[in-house]
Amino acid sequence: MISPFYGRFKLTSPRGYRVLNGYEEYHKGIDLVGIDSNEVRAIADGPVYTLYEENGFGYYIRQYLADGRRIYYAHLSTFKVQNGEKVKKGDILGIMGASGKVTGTHTHLELRPEGYGNESIDICDFTGIPNITGEYEYSQCRSYDNTVEMLIDDGIITEENIINWELMLSGQAPLKAEYVRTLFERYHKKIS
Numbered sequence: 032m033i034s035p036f037y038g039r040f041k042l043t044s045p046r047g048y049r050v051l052n053g054y055e056e057y058h059k060g061i062d063l064v065g066i067d068s069n070e071v072r073a074i075a076d077g078p079v080y081t082l083y084e085e086n087g088f089g090y091y092i093r094q095y096l097a098d099g100r101r102i103y104y105a106h107l108s109t110f111k112v113q114n115g116e117k118v119k120k121g122d123i124l125g126i127m128g129a130s131g132k133v134t135g136t137h138t139h140l141e142l143r144p145e146g147y148g149n150e151s152i153d154i155c156d157f158t159g160i161p162n163i164t165g166e167y168e169y170s171q172c173r174s175y176d177n178t179v180e181m182l183i184d185d186g187i188i189t190e191e192n193i194i195n196w197e198l199m200l201s202g203q204a205p206l207k208a209e210y211v212r213t214l215f216e217r218y219h220k221k222i223s
């Protein structure tokens with residue numbers, strides 16, 4: 032999963048049809064509320080543009096992916112980037128807010144295909160965030176999976192060994208990785 036909020040956040044309104052102020056509308060993105068942080072971070076690499084739309088997205092950012100798809104981060108209170116700046120995934124783009132047409136403070140996150148149209152594509156597919164109202168947690172992590180994180184948390188293996196293990200996977204370090212792998216197997220036996 033990738034999220035514009037580090038730590039815990041809530042999905043308050045999923046993508047899809049909903050009734051708002053008595054009108055049915057298609058909600059093209061997802062509404063997220065940061066719990067541990069109100070900093071909105073880039074979920075991908077690419078240039079960002081700072082924009083304003085009074086009766087819509089408020090202060091918002093449009094980011095371009097390399098393939099032309101567009102990511103929207105809407106209803107910000109403050110920008111933390113310059114117009115046209117090239118950002119990396121995880122960079123802080125702005126602060127969550129309630130600008131534009133909103134009922135409360137949140138960040139509307141939306142994905143659109145390449146071009147100029149306003150049709151959307153599934154942001155949940157892109158981020159891995161479930162399209163279901165609820166509370167989630169995102170911690171920025173390295174390339175290894177949750178199992179390995181769990182092993183580190185439990186003190187079974189060290190960060191140093193993991194780095195070595197990753198080097199081994201790319202064919203650069205055969206020795207210590209064996210040690211990690213042995214521990215890994217032992218741990219799997221322990222929990223199964």
Ligand SMILES: [Zn+2]
Nearest residue numbers: 060061062139
């Ligand atoms: Zn929304």
